Amino acid sequence: MARGDDISVKYEEHKRPLAVFEGDSRLDGRGYEMFRSVFMKTGTLSKAAGSAYAEFGNSKVMAGVYGPRESDRRETFSEEGRLRCDIKFATFSRHTRKSNFSQTDEEKDMSSQMLAALEAAVLAHTFPKSNVDVYCLVLESGGSDLAVCVSAASLALADGGIEMRDLVSACRVSRVEGHLLLDPTENEAYREDGGLLLAYMPQANLVGQVVMTGEWDNEDAKEVLQLGMGGCAQIDAYMRQCLREALSGDSMDE
């Protein structure tokens, strides 16, 4: 057996809580339409052109932006700039250790969704014939990982001075037992029978990416989109505050 394959067996299976509600509130005490505690910071990586760290409860993500830089020789010529996205999970990010070092299907899928969300915002004609690379590393996976990645990546792009139409913020909504839960934890998302991932630019009023699963009738679909847009607006406000603080901090240093 090659190194990196399953070389060990876990001695205990991770047990999920059986319910996601405790009376009228969620297991962590939040209301249905509340975020976990949110923390974001820019300029966390010194080597990157732009970087950000985001923490939504237990979901912890690092994002780094490199470029604009020379495009790969292997790639076909493109007059417009090209954005590339890569999301990776750390091997220790989940209860089950990720033993496979190559890109998993989930990472591939998340990367392509993040690309669609950011591509809609980034003004690619401002960096012709070159590449901007966005890398996200999920340090701890606690649910709504993709939404956290997209928000962190867009903050990192802004930090790196890449021109965008607007900041992209993203959030997830899960429907569990008929309740719409904003920013679900991993356990809540596991119990969902319908979900929404929305990447939205609140100031420009544009949707960058939308992924809806499960059955929704007209009213429910409208309601969940509204809730998602409201959630994104909250994250957007936090991101702007975070960028302003970073700027005022810089001027104080000088």
Add this chain to the structure above:
Amino acid sequence: MIGSDEKDFIRGGFKADIRSDGRACNDSRPLSLSLGDLQPCSGSARCTLGSTDVIVGVKAELGAPLPDSPDCGGLHITVECSPCAGPTSQGRAGEALSFELAKCLERALNAHPSGRGSALDLRALSIVSGRTCWVLCIDALVLACDGSLLDALSIAVRAALQNTRIPLVEVGATEDPDEEPELELDDDPANAKQVDVSRVPIIVTVCQMDDAFVVDPTAREEEAAEQACHIAVMPTGNVCGMFRGSGAAVTPFALQEMMSLAQKRGPLLLQAVGKSIASAAMSMET
């Protein structure tokens, strides 16, 4: 790749509600279906939508259910784009496209690995709880690609599932619950089970260009439009999945418009599919 002049021409057509092949914005291309073409499969269908051509084979195999969902059967979807299908399906780009198409189909059919909110009743595929179940392997091959791939794929998947026959399995009684029960396969086709497709959605691709919304776009039209949305619609008209392809951002208002357009188109398209399946089944019998 099309030039900017051709893009302008196509966009002008959208505005004037007449497209280069003579259709109005909310007309579909002719649809044809044939069932049971693939002998080695439990069910199969080939769907042509204009010059988009896909073929889907379903194989029912025995497997073990996931530990998290012991009462559910399995669903495994792959899509392969033949390299001769079109310029977008060659090499690396083709691999990425295939992967994305498979993910979209998977999301529309089975929202969650546990089978909750699933359009396909995975519980009906269970044989012995926690031990044995049917795994439906849905393998799609794109033969020719001329836009609205997900529409054609979802129609073919629905038809192939309707065409699928799963053999009846009898579970022998065991005294000890830990003992592996004996399974007896009934190979009489008259006793075979059908898959319930009453909730299986079809995907409607809608393109937007300013105020114009276009259904069933060709590959050129997809390229000329600002962006495209894929919306999975159930026979009831309820939405059961929405995914945006790459392209420019969309306003929430346009998103709602596209959704309601898809909700109108979906059931109509499903009727057409139902008719095609019925006539394909008729021609199989004669």
